[in-house]
Amino acid sequence: MFRVLVSDAISEEGLAPLRTSAHIDIVQKKVSEAEGELHTFDALLVRSATKVTEELLEKMPNLKIVGRAGVGVDNIDVDAATKRGIVVINAPNGNTISAAEHTFAMMAALVRHIPQAHISVKSREWNRSAFVGKELFGKKLGIIGFGRIGSEVAKRARAFGMTVLVYDPFLTKERAEKLGVSIQSLDEVLAAADIITVHTPLTKETRGLLGTENLAKTKKGVYLINCARGGIIDEQALIPFLESGHVAGVALDVFEQEPPGDHPLLTFDNVIVTPHLGASTVEAQLNVATQVAEELLHFFEGQPVTSSINLPALSKDVYEKIQAFYHLGRKLGLIASQFMNIPVQELSVTYAGTVADLETTYITRSLLAGFLRPRVASTVNEVNAAMIAKERGITYGEKFSDETHGYANCISLTVHGENKTFTIKGTHVPNYGDRIVHFDGVAIDFAPEGHLLYIQHQDRPGMIGKVGNVLGAHDVNIATMQVGRQEAGGKAMMILSLDKPVDDAVLNALAQIDDIETVKRLEA
């Protein structure tokens, strides 16, 4: 049974896909009300109210996935989640239209003084001259951040007869042309726009993007809108520009602190505000809840998730194609790590044959996770493997080759340690399974499954019998045995698969046999 804690208000209808599963138990409670049972949850579903901090993650050791029913993940410590191997997913486009429409509603309300006029009429006044506005038609709209929401705002602006100026350092020329906008520098947008709306995420680069210096570059009488994230427009820096009348009006849906409390900006008549309502429509909430609920279901069914923040994107189709190699990669990493039980600096993975044409990033991550698993105490999986490898000074890289050694596909892993290099190669045979076909310089053929014993010895007659006797004397049954050698009379090896793991006494007894040089237990 998977336990899901839904800690913010999320559309009931959207949660339906999760409710249909007999294996999922949904608990709807605030984190503060679930203190005593936090350790029992496998998944956490939030909007923006719950702060998913490192401290909270520490209290949830069983947590495997955090779902954000929305776009921005700035309420989630993604690095802390990644370190713990927790997948973070969001609903990247379920609320795009709602946020764009809200931005537009704010823009119209701002230039036509609708909220102020509304309050006035409700106060039994009829003051038509106090609320003379401006048309949007013919005005220049500056859009900072031209992703999903920014581009939807642009479409609506063009329909209103506005000229759209765009600043987004990551926007390609091709995409800009496709969307019918021209890319400008930030300074050009600031200098020319009558209205500026921001649609970036809140990052180190965008925090305070519209601060004192850049606000001074704007046109006198400019209108500003922030329906993205509090802090992109510096709230303190705005105050003197409002006081001097340089900024004619501001529309804010988001704040540096939410709720903003007794904020000085709220005292300005020409600052209009909403309580983070951009995504608050029936449609958006249904969309985002359905998207994350479906993704959670995929995750628990062992299928790939496509909207992960901290994993490479993987579609179901691609996953089906790589699945077998994903498992083979994990086994190669796991076996290599145990065999090379010394500090290592570098892993080099080479793909050849049919596997080389697939999405190998995921296979490499799986291999890396397999490699790190015996070495780290904490959870390691394909989410945090790259980060853990980096922390431990292990670099890794992928190569592609035509050398398949006669197999349809071949994955080769070379591990570079301080004084030793080890190579293992494997192949996946459809309807048969995984095979290790090369082990430390020797061609061999065994299934990477269960309790394995590696014995390296000199190639002499009678070795198999001696090993069999020792194992028999210790009541260890041999399931399979594969032998290989570099040359007659030279380095040779046996890989045995056993019905149960062997203890140190067995390893020591085997190591006493003349001509046996190394004995290692390998679990696959």
Ligand SMILES: NC(=O)C1=CN([C@@H]2O[C@H](COP(=O)(O)OP(=O)(O)OC[C@H]3O[C@@H](n4cnc5c(N)ncnc54)[C@H](O)[C@@H]3O)[C@@H](O)[C@H]2O)C=CC1
């Ligand atoms: N008020 C609300 O309820 C809602 C707010 N949002 C927020 O709206 C914002 C935009 O969301 P989406 O359009 O879905 O995101 P997106 O990821 O599709 O677009 C963001 C764009 O910002 C650009 N960008 C990044 N750094 C930049 C920089 N330094 N300068 C200029 N552009 C930069 C990126 O290249 C990208 O094109 C996010 O902050 C999101 O959290 C989203 C939905 C609802």
Ligand SMILES: O=C(O)CCC(=O)C(=O)O
């Ligand atoms: O959940 C909400 O209402 C906030 C939406 C939002 O800000 C986002 O999706 O980034």
